[in-house]
Amino acid sequence: MKIIEGRAAGSPRCVLITGATGAIGGALALEYARAGTQILVLQGRDAARLRALGDACGAQGARAVTQVLDIRDHDALVAWLVAVSDAEMPDLVVVNAGVNINTGPNQRGEDWHGIQRLLDVNIKAAFATVQGVLPAMRKRRRGQIALISSLAAWRGLPETPSYCASKAAIKIYGEAMRMAMADEGIKFNVVMPGYVESQMCADMPGPKPFLWKPEKAARAIRRGLASNRARISFPMPLSVGCFLLSTIHPTASEWILKRLGYGA
Numbered sequence: 001m002k003i004i005e006g007r008a009a010g011s012p013r014c015v016l017i018t019g020a021t022g023a024i025g026g027a028l029a030l031e032y033a034r035a036g037t038q039i040l041v042l043q044g045r046d047a048a049r050l051r052a053l054g055d056a057c058g059a060q061g062a063r064a065v066t067q068v069l070d071i072r073d074h075d076a077l078v079a080w081l082v083a084v085s086d087a088e089m090p091d092l093v094v095v096n097a098g099v100n101i102n103t104g105p106n107q108r109g110e111d112w113h114g115i116q117r118l119l120d121v122n123i124k125a126a127f128a129t130v131q132g133v134l135p136a137m138r139k140r141r142r143g144q145i146a147l148i149s150s151l152a153a154w155r156g157l158p159e160t161p162s163y164c165a166s167k168a169a170i171k172i173y174g175e176a177m178r179m180a181m182a183d184e185g186i187k188f189n190v191v192m193p194g195y196v197e198s199q200m201c202a203d204m205p206g207p208k209p210f211l212w213k214p215e216k217a218a219r220a221i222r223r224g225l226a227s228n229r230a231r232i233s234f235p236m237p238l239s240v241g242c243f244l245l246s247t248i249h250p251t252a253s254e255w256i257l258k259r260l261g262y263g264a
């Protein structure tokens with residue numbers, strides 16, 4: 001690893017992560033702390049977990065700034081992001097917080113309150129996060145925003161219709177923003193993980209092929225962001241498979257998904 005001023009080459013000085021108390025967010029925080037990032041701005045709802053993560057990052061030499069916040073309060077989220085952007089000037093923001101819901105036993109169906117909660121977190125709070133940090137980045141004409149989508153964005157799965165739709169929205173938004181902001185020096189990246197061990201993943205019904213550990217996912221994400229890849233998707237076999245499912249006729253993809261055990 002090439003080291004510049006105690007940081008791995010390409011490692012940002014300050015990284016802000018939403019949903020840092022979760023599996024991928026926590027692994028990302030530690031991954032960046034180990035790579036020499038000096039300041040980690042970490043948001044979550046669980047104060048104790050946030051404190052423990054901040055301490056673990058501190059043990060790696062990073063300074064952690066923690067914020068307990070329910071990101072469904074979009075105005076409070078934006079207000080905090082504007083203030084912390086001024087104070088800490090994050091180079092990289094990882095829009096990671098997310099929830100999943102499913103159709104329940106015997107495909108009973110998603111409930112409206114669950115759908116609203118999911119849209120409030122996965123879409124509205126994600127867009128609000130971008131809105132909160134973008135003005136400071138535009139002023140500096142520098143910055144990077146990683147949007148955590150999912151391979152589920154490629155093709156709707158019968159167990160998780162709203163989740164797949166929300167992640168497709170994030171993918172499309174990120175692709176558009178990457179082009180829209182390129183001339184202003186702001187990088188956007190869409191991250192499309194496959195199955196990664198986490199509470200959310202464990203709660204999800206259906207098969208979970210090629211399950212990765214969060215630490216492995218965090219390494220892949222950091223490497224992809226360091227080289228500013230437009231799309232960071234993994235693991236490779238699932239990534240190719242999901243992409244191909246989106247390119248064939250829906251009747252054909254339905255047939256394949258049923259044989260793989262989805263919608264059983």
Ligand SMILES: NC(=O)c1ccc[n+]([C@@H]2O[C@H](COP(=O)([O-])OP(=O)(O)OC[C@H]3O[C@@H](n4cnc5c(N)ncnc54)[C@H](OP(=O)(O)O)[C@@H]3O)[C@@H](O)[C@H]2O)c1
Pocket residue numbers: 018019020021022023024025044045046069070071072096097098099121148149150151192193194195196197198199200201
């Ligand atoms: N794991 C996978 O297989 C997988 C695959 C593809 C994409 N992803 C995406 O990766 C991201 C991270 O997921 P994960 O697997 O690490 O799940 P996770 O362990 O359940 O973490 C989710 C994070 O989001 C936070 N969050 C949820 N609702 C929130 C709210 N209202 N206010 C503030 N924070 C909230 C959680 O905080 P609390 O602990 O307080 O709820 C937690 O920190 C998500 O966007 C997910 O969609 C995951």
